[in-house]
Each structure stands twice: as C-alpha cells, then as structure tokens.
Amino acid sequence: xxxxxxxxxxxxxxxxxxxxxxxxxxxxxxxxxxxxxxxxxxxxxxxxxxxxxxxxxxxxxxxxxxxxxxxxxxxxxxxxxxxxxxxxxxxxxxxxxxxxxxxxxxxxxxxxxxxxxxxxxxxxxxxxxxxxxxxxxxxxxxxxxxxxxxxxxxxxxxxxxxxxxxxxxxxxxxxxxxxxxxxxxxxxxxxxxxxxxxxxxxxxxxxxxxxxxxxxxxxxxxxxxxxxxxxxxxxxxxxxxxxxxxxxxxxxxxxxxxxxxxxxxxxxxxxxxxxxx
Amino acid sequence: xxxxxxxxxxxxxxxxxxxxxxxxxxxxxxxxxxxxxxxxxxxxxxxxxxxxxxxxxxxxxxxxxxxxxxxxxxxxxxxxxxxxxxxxxxxxxxxxxxxxxxxxxxxxxxxxxxxxxxxxxxxxxxxxxxxxxxxxxxxxxxxxxxxxxxxxxxxxxxxxxxxxxxxxxxxxxxxxxxxxxxxxxxxxxxxxxxxxxxxxxxxxxxxxxxxxxxxxxxxxxxxxxxxxxxxxxxxxxxxxxxxxxxxxxxxxxxxxxxxxxxxxxxxxxxxxxxxxxxxx
Numbered sequence: 001x002x003x004x005x006x007x008x009x010x011x012x013x014x015x016x017x018x019x020x021x022x023x024x025x026x027x028x029x030x031x032x033x034x035x036x037x038x039x040x041x042x043x044x045x046x047x048x049x050x051x052x053x054x055x056x057x058x059x060x061x062x063x064x065x066x067x068x069x070x071x072x073x074x075x076x077x078x079x080x081x082x083x084x085x086x087x088x089x090x091x092x093x094x095x096x097x098x099x100x101x102x103x104x105x106x107x108x109x110x111x112x113x114x115x116x117x118x119x120x121x122x123x124x125x126x127x128x129x130x131x132x133x134x135x136x137x138x139x140x141x142x143x144x145x146x147x148x149x150x151x152x153x154x155x156x157x158x159x160x161x162x163x164x165x166x167x168x169x170x171x172x173x174x175x176x177x178x179x180x181x182x183x184x185x186x187x188x189x190x191x192x193x194x195x196x197x198x199x200x201x202x203x204x205x206x207x208x209x210x211x212x213x214x215x216x217x218x219x220x221x222x223x224x225x226x227x228x229x230x231x232x233x234x235x236x237x238x239x240x241x242x243x244x245x246x247x248x249x250x251x252x253x254x255x256x257x258x259x260x261x262x263x264x265x266x267x268x269x270x271x272x273x274x275x276x277x
Numbered sequence: 278x279x280x281x282x283x284x285x286x287x288x289x290x291x292x293x294x295x296x297x298x299x300x301x302x303x304x305x306x307x308x309x310x311x312x313x314x315x316x317x318x319x320x321x322x323x324x325x326x327x328x329x330x331x332x333x334x335x336x337x338x339x340x341x342x343x344x345x346x347x348x349x350x351x352x353x354x355x356x357x358x359x360x361x362x363x364x365x366x367x368x369x370x371x372x373x374x375x376x377x378x379x380x381x382x383x384x385x386x387x388x389x390x391x392x393x394x395x396x397x398x399x400x401x402x403x404x405x406x407x408x409x410x411x412x413x414x415x416x417x418x419x420x421x422x423x424x425x426x427x428x429x430x431x432x433x434x435x436x437x438x439x440x441x442x443x444x445x446x447x448x449x450x451x452x453x454x455x456x457x458x459x460x461x462x463x464x465x466x467x468x469x470x471x472x473x474x475x476x477x478x479x480x481x482x483x484x485x486x487x488x489x490x491x492x493x494x495x496x497x498x499x500x501x502x503x504x505x506x507x508x509x510x511x512x513x514x515x516x517x518x519x520x521x522x523x524x525x526x527x528x529x530x531x532x533x534x535x536x537x538x539x540x541x542x543x544x545x546x547x548x549x550x551x552x553x554x555x556x557x
C-alpha cells in the first residue's frame with residue numbers, strides 16, 4: 001500500500017524520517033569514527049576525523065580482548081545453539097503444527113508461557129545446580145540454556161512455515177509408503193528449509209549478542225564470549241576508548257554485514273515470531 | 278509422536294521449569310548458595326517489604342514501563358505511518374537503518390553511549406562542555422540516571438517497533454484507505470480512523486510485550502550504572518542479581534524474582550489470550 005501526498009506533507013515526512021535516520025546512525029558513526037583515532041584525539045574532539053588512518057587500535061583490541069579465544073568461544077556457542085534449536089525446534093514445530101498429539105494445545109501454551117518467563121525466575125537454582133555439576137565455564141552447557149530460552153520463539157516461527165505446507169503432499173508420501181520419520185526428514189524439512197535458515201539467522205544473532213547468561217556462566221578467561229570479553233575490557237578504569245571502539249567494531253561488523261545482505265529474512269523472522277505467534 | 282517433542286521438552290523442563298519451581302521454593306528459605314537452606318517462611322518477603330531499595334526498584338520498573346508504553350510506541354507508529362508515503366525503495370533503506378541499533382549487542386550499545394556520548398571526558402557531552410554548553414552526565418546523577426539508561430534502550434528499541442508497525446500497516450486493506458481519501462480525510466484523520474484501528478491487534482500485542490519486557494530489563498542497567506548511583510536506577514532484575522551473586526542472599530533473590538514474575542504473569546495471561554485469538 002502507498003499513499004500519495006501533497007508536496008508539503010512529503011517534505012515534512014522526509015524531514016521527520018531523516019531525523020530518525022540521523023538518530024539511528026549518529027552513535028554508530030561515533031563508534032566507527034573513533035575506532036580509528038588515538039585516545040588523545042578522542043579526548044580533544046570525539047567528532048573530528050582521524051588525523052591519520054591507523055589500524056593499531058584493532059591490533060591492540062584483538063590482543064587485549066583475547067579475541068583469538070573469545071571469538072572461537074562465541075562461534076562455538078552460537079553454532080551449537082543454532083544446531084540444537086533448529087533440530088529440536090523443527091521436530092516440535094512439525095508435531096504442533098500438524099496437531100499430531102492430543103495435548104498440542106497444552107504444549108503450545110506451555111511454550112508460549114516460557115517465552116515470557118523472566119530469566120531470574122530460573123537463573124539462581126540453575127547456576128548453583130550447574131556449579132555443583134561442574135558445568136560453569138562449559139560452552140556446551142550454556143548452549144543448552146540458550147536452546148531452552150530461544151526454542152519456543154523458534155518453534156512458533158517454524159510452526160507458521162509448517163502450516164503453509166499443503167496436507168496433500170504429506171498424504172501422497174504416506175500412500176507411497178513413507179514412514180513418518182521419512183515424511184518429516186525427506187518431504188517436510190526440505191520444504192520449510194527457508195524457515196529454518198531464518199530461524200538460524202535470528203537465533204545466531206541472539207546467541208552472539210547475549211550478555212546476562214554468558215557473563216554469569218562463562219567466567220574463566222579461556223571461556224569468555226566475545227561480548228563479555230569486550231565488556232570486561234571496556235570496564236577497566238584506564239580506558240583507551242579508541243581501542244574499546246575498535247573492539248566493538250570487530251564484534252559488530254560481521255553481524256551488520258550479514259544483516260545488510262539478508263535484511264528481509266532478519267526483519268520478517270523477528271517480526272513474524274513475535275507478531276503472528 | 279511425543280518422541281519428536283521430547284528433546285525440546287526435556288531441555289525446557291530441565292533448564293526452565295524445574296529451576297523455576299526451585300526458585301518458588303527458595304523464596305521461603307534463607308540460603309547463601311553453599312550451606313544448608315534454612316526455612317524462614319515469609320521472612321524474605323517481609324525483608325523486601327522493609328527494604329527501601331526494593332521499593333525504588335519496583336518504582337523504577339513502573340516508570341520504565343510507562344516510558345516504554347508511550348515514547349517508543351509513538352515514535353514507531355509515527356515513523357511507520359510516514360514510511361507508507363515513501364516509495365518502496367526508500368522505505369526499505371529507512372527500515373534497514375532504523376533496525377541497525379536492534380542488532381547491535383547491548384553491551385556494545387551501552388559502552389558507545391557511555392564513552393562516546395555521555396562521558397564528560399571522551400564523549401559528546403564533554404565536547405559540548407568545552408564549547409561552553411555544560412551538560413552533566415545523566416548517569417552520574419541520582420535524579421536522572423534511570424532516564425539516561427532509558428534513553429539508550431529507547432535508541433536500541435524503537436526501530437524494532439517501527440518495522441513491526443510498518444509491516445502491519447501494509448496489511449491494512451487498500452479499499453479502506455481509498456475510501457477515507459475520497460472523503461477527504463487528513464493525515465491525522467487517516468491515522469485516527471483507518472490506520473490505527475487497522476493495526477489495533479499488533480499495537481495491543483506490542484504493549485503487552487512491552488509490559489513483560491519492562492520488568493525483565495537488565496543489561497543496560499547492569500552495564501551502565503549497576504543500579505547506582507546510590508541505588509537510584511536499580512530495577513528488580515538487577516536487585517535480584519545482586520542479592521544472589523554479590524550478597525549471597527539467594528532466598529531474597531528468589532523472592533524478588535517471584536515479584537518480577539508476578540507482573541509478568543498478568544501480562545502473559547493477556548499475551549496468551551491474544552495469541553489464542555490470533556489462531557494458535
């Protein structure tokens with residue numbers, strides 16, 4: 001849908017939308033700009049262009065934030081979470097979408113309710129339980145926590161994709177003698193694969209950026225995620241903000257590039273999972 | 278068929294349901310996380326009731342809810358309705374840029390605002406001070422700390438609402454808009470009588486989610502002020518976290534978590550009812 005408006009309305013619209021654009025971009029521009037400057041230059045004027053293009057901030061940030069290990073940790077954690085959410089989530093979404101069990105309504109409501117449960121409601125016993133089992137600083141254990149938190153969202157989103165598949169396709173496969181597992185893996189999964197990619201992207205984004213769980217469960221130097229490592233680097237008192245912004249840019253850049261190329265999937269996925277239910 | 282559901286349910290029950298039930302139990306015990314828990318009945322709730330910081334935190338959560346029920350929703354609606362006027366290509370670019378703050382990690386957003394904008398030494402505020410326009414860092418004052426944090430979250434958040442509302446607005450039937458146009462409706466009349474009613478269910482859903490999320494807010498408060506100065510920006514979730522991991526008073530932390538959940542529960546009831554109506 002598109003409205004056609006008078007010249008004055010159109011101008012006003014562009015001014016207001018432009019202000020929005022500026023508001024969104026200004027802090028991001030400061031991030032990029034100051035990642036290229038020395039600490040002294042930033043103190044003098046955070047808005048000035050860098051005197052010389054220099055990349056030593058990035059080298060120092062990489063070393064001080066221990067990105068060579070924390071990036072591997074973040075990537076492992078994100079990859080594991082995506083794998084777990086997509087496999088367990090698509091099986092559940094299939095069953096719930098096709099109402100294969102009598103209690104489908106109950107299960108759906110239970111999952112909807114857990115999406116809104118505050119993390120603090122289960123965090124403390126979980127932490128002390130994990131501590132007892134020696135699971136603190138264990139990336140796999142944290143991936144399980146992420147899976148529990150994110151899969152209801154993923155299931156609700158995947159459900160809509162399964163609902164869109166015509167029943168006749170399943171029935172045809174059944175007549176051909178396919179087992180239920182074969183129908184699920186060979187027929188259904190390929191059809192809903194765009195939905196799975198969307199879910200993977202969004203869950204990947206969430207896991208990469210997550211802070212509360214990561215900072216609570218991964219505390220040892222060798223098990224920190226990139227975001228938590230950044231948080232600790234930037235929390236020190238003698239702060240070199242050029243280095244901090246460089247570290248920030250290193251974490252943000254891969255996400256932003258991915259987002260710009262795949263923005264439709266991101267936006268539709270995030271909107272779809274929360275709006276359509 | 279239950280086998281298909283088993284992995285999801287087992288993980289969910291072990292990570293969320295069982296610990297949640299334990300939290301309910303722990304709220305009635307005094308526990309430091311190490312020694313044996315001691316049953317204290319309603320003792321933890323009584324302590325919270327007498328704790329000034331608890332009331333500040335609760336009040337801050339309510340203020341937070343009020344802010345986020347109005348400002349970002351109004352901003353999102355305004356921008357989204359204006360995007361309808363813009364050609365398709367342009368609206369895509371605006372949407373992508375508005376959405377950028379949503380995808381940046383909260384820890385990074387917090388530090389950019391802290392160091393590059395609010396800081397009196399390295400930030401825009403400090404630079405304006407040097408130009409003779411002194412603005413104090415809102416995070417350092419008890420009266421403004423919460424609003425300083427809320428501003429950061431607003432920046433991070435409103436684009437999400439804008440994109441969601443825009444997606445919903447585009448579903449409003451073209452005939453209704455044409456009809457209003459033929460009758461000579463102005464922009465505001467169009468909003469009031471056609472567009473807003475057309476996306477009513479989306480707005481209500483986002484408001485319910487806002488209430489839920491407002492009681493969960495943690496990252497920005499924890500990173501920007503740790504609830505300070507002098508507990509002025511404490512919210513329930515940071516209070517619970519501090520009680521559990523810094524004061525080692527897990528019982529009171531659990532009691533606080535139950536209070537958070539109570540507010541969430543009311544909102545969740547409405548959330549599930551709306552989802553039900555949407556045809557789960």
